[in-house]
Amino acid sequence: MFSWPVRVYWEDTDAGGIVFYANYLKFFERARTEWLRSLGIGQQQLKASTGGMFVVAQTSVRYLRPARLDDELMVTASLQQSGRASMTIEQQVLLKDTLLCEGSIRIGWVDASSMQAARIPLTIIESLRVKP
Amino acid sequence: MFSWPVRVYWEDTDAGGIVFYANYLKFFERARTEWLRSLGIGQQQLKASTGGMFVVAQTSVRYLRPARLDDELMVTASLQQSGRASMTIEQQVLLKDTLLCEGSIRIGWVDASSMQAARIPLTIIESLRVKP
Amino acid sequence: MFSWPVRVYWEDTDAGGIVFYANYLKFFERARTEWLRSLGIGQQQLKASTGGMFVVAQTSVRYLRPARLDDELMVTASLQQSGRASMTIEQQVLLKDTLLCEGSIRIGWVDASSMQAARIPLTIIESLRVKP
Amino acid sequence: MFSWPVRVYWEDTDAGGIVFYANYLKFFERARTEWLRSLGIGQQQLKASTGGMFVVAQTSVRYLRPARLDDELMVTASLQQSGRASMTIEQQVLLKDTLLCEGSIRIGWVDASSMQAARIPLTIIESLRVKP
Numbered sequence: 001m002f003s004w005p006v007r008v009y010w011e012d013t014d015a016g017g018i019v020f021y022a023n024y025l026k027f028f029e030r031a032r033t034e035w036l037r038s039l040g041i042g043q044q045q046l047k048a049s050t051g052g053m054f055v056v057a058q059t060s061v062r063y064l065r066p067a068r069l070d071d072e073l074m075v076t077a078s079l080q081q082s083g084r085a086s087m088t089i090e091q092q093v094l095l096k097d098t099l100l101c102e103g104s105i106r107i108g109w110v111d112a113s114s115m116q117a118a119r120i121p122l123t124i125i126e127s128l129r130v131k132p
Numbered sequence: 133m134f135s136w137p138v139r140v141y142w143e144d145t146d147a148g149g150i151v152f153y154a155n156y157l158k159f160f161e162r163a164r165t166e167w168l169r170s171l172g173i174g175q176q177q178l179k180a181s182t183g184g185m186f187v188v189a190q191t192s193v194r195y196l197r198p199a200r201l202d203d204e205l206m207v208t209a210s211l212q213q214s215g216r217a218s219m220t221i222e223q224q225v226l227l228k229d230t231l232l233c234e235g236s237i238r239i240g241w242v243d244a245s246s247m248q249a250a251r252i253p254l255t256i257i258e259s260l261r262v263k264p
Numbered sequence: 265m266f267s268w269p270v271r272v273y274w275e276d277t278d279a280g281g282i283v284f285y286a287n288y289l290k291f292f293e294r295a296r297t298e299w300l301r302s303l304g305i306g307q308q309q310l311k312a313s314t315g316g317m318f319v320v321a322q323t324s325v326r327y328l329r330p331a332r333l334d335d336e337l338m339v340t341a342s343l344q345q346s347g348r349a350s351m352t353i354e355q356q357v358l359l360k361d362t363l364l365c366e367g368s369i370r371i372g373w374v375d376a377s378s379m380q381a382a383r384i385p386l387t388i389i390e391s392l393r394v395k396p
Numbered sequence: 397m398f399s400w401p402v403r404v405y406w407e408d409t410d411a412g413g414i415v416f417y418a419n420y421l422k423f424f425e426r427a428r429t430e431w432l433r434s435l436g437i438g439q440q441q442l443k444a445s446t447g448g449m450f451v452v453a454q455t456s457v458r459y460l461r462p463a464r465l466d467d468e469l470m471v472t473a474s475l476q477q478s479g480r481a482s483m484t485i486e487q488q489v490l491l492k493d494t495l496l497c498e499g500s501i502r503i504g505w506v507d508a509s510s511m512q513a514a515r516i517p518l519t520i521i522e523s524l525r526v527k528p
Contacts, residue, residue, distance in 0.1 A: 007426075009422070009425060009426050009429055010278045010279065010280070010284060010425060010429075010439075011278070011284060011286065011422045011425065011426075013278045013279035014274045014275070014277050014278065014279070015274065015277035015278070015279070015280075015281045015282070015332070015333050016185055016187070016244065016274070016279075017244075017279045017281075018187075018247070018279070020274060020275060021157070021187075021188040021191070022154050022155070022157035022158055022161075022275065023154070025153070025154035025157070026154055026405070026407045029154075029405060029406060029407065030403075030405050030407075033405055033406075042466055043406075043465060043466060044464065044465045044466040045466075053148055055148065055150075055153075055195070055198075056153040056195055057194070057195055058192075058193065058194050058195065059153070059191070059192070059193050059195075060190075060191070060192045060193075061190065061191050061192075062189070062190050063187070063188055063189055063190065063191075065247075066187075066247055068279070068440065069279050069439060069440045070438055070439060070440040070441070112148065112149075115150070115197075115198055139294075141290070141293060141294050141297055142293060142297075142307075142410045142411065142412070142416060143290045143293065143294075143410070143416060143418065145410045145411035146406045146407070146409050146410065146411070147406065147409035147410070147411070147412075147413045147414070147464070147465050148406070148411075149411045149413075150411070152406060152407060154407065158273070158275045161273060161274060161275065162271075162273050162275075165273055165274075174334055175274075175333060175334060176332065176333040176334040177334070200308065200411070201307060201308045201411050202306055202307060202308040202309070280449055280451070280508065281508075282451075282511070285421065285451075285452040285455070286418050286419070286421035286422055286425075287418070289417070289418035289421070290418055293418075317412055319412070319414075319417075319459070319462075320417040320459055321458070321459055322456075322457065322458050322459065323417070323455070323456070323457050323459075324454075324455070324456045324457075325454065325455050325456075326453070326454050327451070327452055327453055327454065327455075329511075330451075330511055376412065376413075379414070379461075379462055
């Protein structure tokens with residue numbers, strides 16, 4: 001399973017002394033982006049070549065334990081389901097062996113200028129199939 | 133139903149030209165905070181007086197249509213369910229009459245120093261009951 | 265002088281228990297945006313009609329005292345200097361009568377597609393002159 | 397000179413298609429934090445052991461060229477001046493050999509509970525002197 005290290009900085013925390021919960025969505029996205037990059041999928045380049053881009057359609061996140069300043073987290077990404085119109089990615093944030101947070105992120109594809117939903121380009125689907 | 137206006141600034145947008153999806157969690161929280169404040173519940177003051185604070189335990193968000201720079205959004209908050217250990221708040225982001233985004237946020241209560249789950253103070257429960 | 269209220273939410277704070285210093289740049293920008301809007305200058309509309317946009321060229325900020333969760337701040341904006349290529353805006357963040365933070369923000373104008381520097385449209389310059 | 401890689405993700409960009417200028421302060425801080433860590437200075441641990449923490453007292457940043465989604469930036473940090481009450485760090489953001497942004501960050505030391513200015517602990521001063 002793909003995983004990506006994320007260090008917690010001041011910018012990530014809030015006055016509760018812990019990572020602000022909205023920021024786990026950022027951590028998830030960094031891991032998804034690096035997972036796609038590891039499969040040869042660059043998002044800036046895709047937008048330039050296809051005129052399309054991924055958009056997040058749904059997020060579901062459970063917060064189990066807090067992360068803190070200086071923590072070195074591991075963030076995982078794995079494809080749970082993939083269709084022509086959207087895909088769902090399962091993700092976890094771990095501190096050593098402790099699960100802090102887990103989420104399910106459904107992503108669609110849109111035309112970048114009209115923001116209308118469109119089919120995910122076949123090259124992406126194929127890249128995802130090669131390395132599930 | 134409680135609603136709170138939120139204006140979209142550059143800080144809220146991303147290179148897709150739309151509001152970055154993680155930022156809707158911030159918009160939801162601003163509305164929740166103002167809704168609690170309208171019920172006489174101040175979070176800084178609660179932390180000082182009880183030693184406890186709210187933490188987000190679960191979020192579920194559906195993104196229907198994008199918001200853009202300069203949009204003036206309305207964000208709603210209403211109590212869906214309330215127990216001694218947690219409560220669930222339903223929230224929507226609207227642009228005029230169009231629903232852009234909706235979410236369900238489950239919130240727990242913790243001791244701020246130990247981060248251990250605790251019962252929501254009765255004064256809060258009672259404030260919430262007065263104005264459902 | 266133009267001023268704009270900004271409430272401090274959890275999203276704005278860090279684990280030091282205070283507003284994260286980078287976020288004052290967001291507060292400054294909200295006030296600048298509303299100041300421009302009060303002069304009839306809408307940025308989304310400007311980008312659509314002229315193909316250009318403001319970009320920040322230089323920021324200088326002094327942090328004097330911290331702001332905290334739930335604080336209701338006032339953020340000011342006033343034009344210090346204005347030329348054809350850039351303008352400088354003086355800004356302050358106040359909590360009641362106490363100055364927390366002050367900054368000087370130099371802003372240029374660019375063509376949005378090429379990001380090349382360009383002259384600020386005359387309509388903007390004139391709007392700024394009417395109400396200094 | 398110390399340098400630290402920073403990748404640009406969606407979270408860092410704005411609707412202008414470029415990195416939002418306030419976020420360079422985050423990039424600078426990540427590099428400063430890793431630079432301090434490389435000298436054996438951990439901030440979470442310092443706060444626990446000394447009761448004090450760094451706070452940013454002044455920032456001055458010049459934005460020369462924009463960074464974009466997927467860019468892999470290098471962020472430098474070097475000590476320009478160091479006293480008992482504050483230190484100034486010079487920082488740059490580079491894309492390959494191109495300077496995008498440069499800043500000067502003055503940092504003080506405070507007691508974390510009172511937020512009163514205090515002298516930087518000698519152990520920190522000494523760590524900084526060993527590797528300038």
